[in-house]
Amino acid sequence: MTRYLFVLLCQVLTATASMAQATHTDWQISTQSYADPYHGVTLANGGIGILPWREPFSIRHVMLNHVFDAHAEHGISRVLPGLNPFVLNVSLDGRNVSDTPLSEWIQELDMRHALLRTTFVADSKARISYDIRALRNMPYAGVIxxxxxxxxxxxxxxxxxxxxxxxxxxAKSSALELTVNDTQIRYRRSWATARHRGANVSASAVLLFDPEQMVDQNCSDERNRISISLKKGEHFTFDLIAAICSDRDFIDPWNESDREVIYAVKEGMDRLISRHNALWEELWQGDIEIEGDDEAQQAVRLALYHLYSFARADSRLSIPPYGLSSQGYSGHIFWDTELWMYPPMLFLNQGIAESMINYRIDRLPGARHKALAYGYRGVMFPWESDDAGEEACPTWALTGPFEHHITADIGIAAWNYYCMTRDLNWLRKEGWSLLREVADFWTSRVERNKDNTYSIRNVVCADEYAEGVDDNAFTNGAVMKALQAAVKAARLCGEKAPGIWTEIAEKIRIPHFEDGTTREYEGYDGRLIKQADANLLAYPLGIVTNKEDIRRDLEYYEPRIDAGPAMSYSILALQHARLGDGEKAYELFIKCYQPNRVPPFGITAEYAGSTNCYFATGAGGMLQAVINGFCGLDISDKGITQNPSALPKHWKRVTVKGVGPDRKSYTRTH
Structure with missing residues (x-):
């Protein structure tokens, strides 16, 4: 353990030194360091994710949202990267700028407007600047x-x-040309089929420039080339607009990718960017302001930037652990959504939150089929869901067949959506059927004991080091809350809830040690745990409410958490803030992201010292630490409440803006 801590400290110090060369403001993060370590920051719009890198015009990949193929023949599903039509090879006097000496290199992420700007001088011949955007107003398109x-x-x-x-x-490619209202458009389309399940993807791209300039263009199946001679002091500006469409979203992705670039050409860059900026301004109505700690402000806003980038209202899609940044965890949907990323969106953007819960509603048939396949009633949601809503977990992992708490987590999330919005029409049309079938599953899953209590046996815990155990505290606590929610939903919808739902909720076992500490599961002996589990009964479940009980659970489990994913520390920080200990809360708060930051932009990895970015689940935990911990906000059957909480001494004020349907602001000061 001592050696691990030393290595971790070295990694943190190295990363901190690299990020010290970056400049941070409330909305911008810039770097002049071209050296390693380096990890790019994703630009996404809820439809595609573009990952730029440091080399001139480098785009590592483009991720597609919920477009899947098998990772191998007869393999599990894995999210597809798209064809990448954003490739630009820029040459000066016949030499690619990537091969020339570069000077004055700067990259800057503008979070408010969701763009990455890179500037440099190439070979002392040209000053080059380029901006990359994933257009918020066109979820399958981007522009450079x-x-x-x-x-x-x-x-x-x-x-x-x-x-x-x-x-x-x-892939196949074709050069195309058309004239629309006297505008000549030359562009390329490339298309290909995924190797194993046959997904079709088409990408179209066009180069826009001032037709009054003496530009030579040669658009062929292989490339679209433009060239021009420039005198000293002259400027040349052009735009690359590209769209990537799949047959998951369009019956005819080939012509649709064409239509989108043609639309963009006729709409014009000024209108496209203006609309993109307006939509981001609308997103930022839900924001967090921290006075007195610029570093925490930047980290929290970067977390919000990523969650907003990875999702869209009205999409009926959810957010995988790595969002649209990579193929991490195969792009599947886990409990990470409902427990970690969904709650901040529920407070700050109900449109995105509704899409995330509707993702589960749309996949009820798959959950019903899984329950049937394993001998249960109702719905049994997959631990790893792909677009079909079926179990996509690797067969070597027991989480797929045994980490059942996810079904309760989803039920609680659905109820909380109603509590936030008070949308009774949604509850009747969408939420009630989900909650009813979640409750039906648990009535078939629990086992009655001789003393008339109820147990749930042979599960994988939220602490995934614990497999095949009985009466996991978090699983049973989540079941209790899901059943209680189903009873309340039945009453609001004019339905009669079976009495067994209440009976199980009242009599399900929650293990404890002799001193009253919550026991993670029956027989738990104090061994190392992967991540917070029993502590989740205080928040988010709200089952353990006595301050001394919460404090005792915190003191017991904090030293037993392994160097697992970052979310545990955010939950511990949140609870200490609510207990009134702002300094201890801050100590844990910075542990939930600082060791995991990767230079130069400070994006977060899942584990300290790794570069598997961007870990959106950790972002959700960090945001909850501020929204629900330091600011004290909570969601109850009666709507939003603000609980007592404490700030660290150096924080002057925390304001959470745009909360709930009424877009209220909540503030916490000393």
């Missing part, structure tokens, strides 16, 4: 805006091509 200033006379050439990832059969 490029400005080049000639420092000396030069010949500029630009090639746009498309890269096809290994997950596809060889």
């Amino acid at each position: 805006h490029v400005n080049i200033e000639a420092i000396d006379d030069l010949f500029l050439s630009v090639d746009n091509t498309t890269v096809t990832p290994n997950e596809y059969e060889p």
Whole structure:
């Protein structure tokens, strides 16, 4: 353990030194460090995710939302990267700028407007600047805006091509040309089929430039090339607009990707960017302001930026643990959604929250079928859900067949959506059927004991080191809350809840040690745990409410948490803030993200010292620590409440803005 702590400290110090070269403001993060370690920051719009890198015009990949293929023949599903039509090879006097000496290199993430700007001087010949956006107003499209200033006379050439990832059969490409209202549009379309399950993906891209300039264009099946001679001091500006569409979202993705770039050309860059900015301003109505700690402010806003980037209202889709940044966890949907990422969205953006819960409602048939397959009634949600809503967990992992608390987690999330919105129509049309079938599952899953209590045996805990155990505290507590929610929903919908729901909720076992400490499961002996489990009974479940009981559970489990994912510390921080200990809460709060940051932008990985970014689950935990911990907000049957809580001494004020349907602001000061 001592060696681990030393290595972790070295990793944190190295990362901190690298990020010290970055400049942070409330809304911008910039870096001038071109050296390792480096990890790019994702630009996403809820439909696609674009991952730029440090090299000039480098785009590592484009991720698609909920478009899946098998990872191998007869393998489990894995989210697909898209064809990448954002490839730009820019050459000065015949030499690619990536191969030239670079100076004055700067990258800046503008979170308010969701763009990444890169500037540099290439070979002392040209000053180049380019902005990358995943257009919020066009969820399958992105744009790169490029400005080049000639420092000396030069010949500029630009090639746009498309890269096809290994997950596809060889791609085909075609050069296309049309004239719309006297506007000539030359563009390329590339298309390919995923290797194992046959998903079809099409990408179209167009280069836009001022037709009044003497630009030579040669658009072929292989590339779209433009070139121009520039005199010293002259500027040349162009835009690359590209769209990636799949047959998951469109019957005809081939022509749709064309339509989208044609639309963008005729709409014009000014209107596209203006609408993109307006939609991001609308998102930022839900925001968090921390006075007195610029570093925490930047970290929290970066977390919000990512969750907003990875989701959309009205999409009826959810957020995987790595969002749209990578293929991490195969892009599947876990409990990470309902327990970690969904609660901040429920407070700050009910449209996104509704999409996340509707994702589960749309997949009730798959959950019914899983329950049937395993001998239960109602719905049994998969531990890892792909777009079909069936179990997509690797067969070597016992979490798939045995980590059942996810079904209760989803029921609680549905009830909380009603509590936040008071949308009785939604509850009757959408929420009630889910809650009813969740309750039916648990009545078939529990076992009655001789003393008329109820147990749930042979589960994997939220602490996934514990497999095949009985009466896991979190699982049983979540079942209690889900059943209580189903009873209340039945009453509101004019339905009669079976009496067994209340009986199980009142008599389900929650293990304890002799001193009253919550016992993680029957027979738990104090061994190391992967992540918070029993502590979740205080928050978010609200079952353990006595302050001394909460404090005793915190003191017992904090030293037993292994170097697992970051969320545990956010939950512990939240509870200490509610207990009135702002300094202890802050100590744990920074542990939930600082050791996990990766230079130069400070994006977070799942584990300290790793580079598996961006871990959206950890972002959700961090945001809950501020919203529900330091600011004290909570959701109850009566709506939003604000509980007593404490700030660290150096924080002057926390304000959570745009909360709930009425967009209220809540503040906590000393």
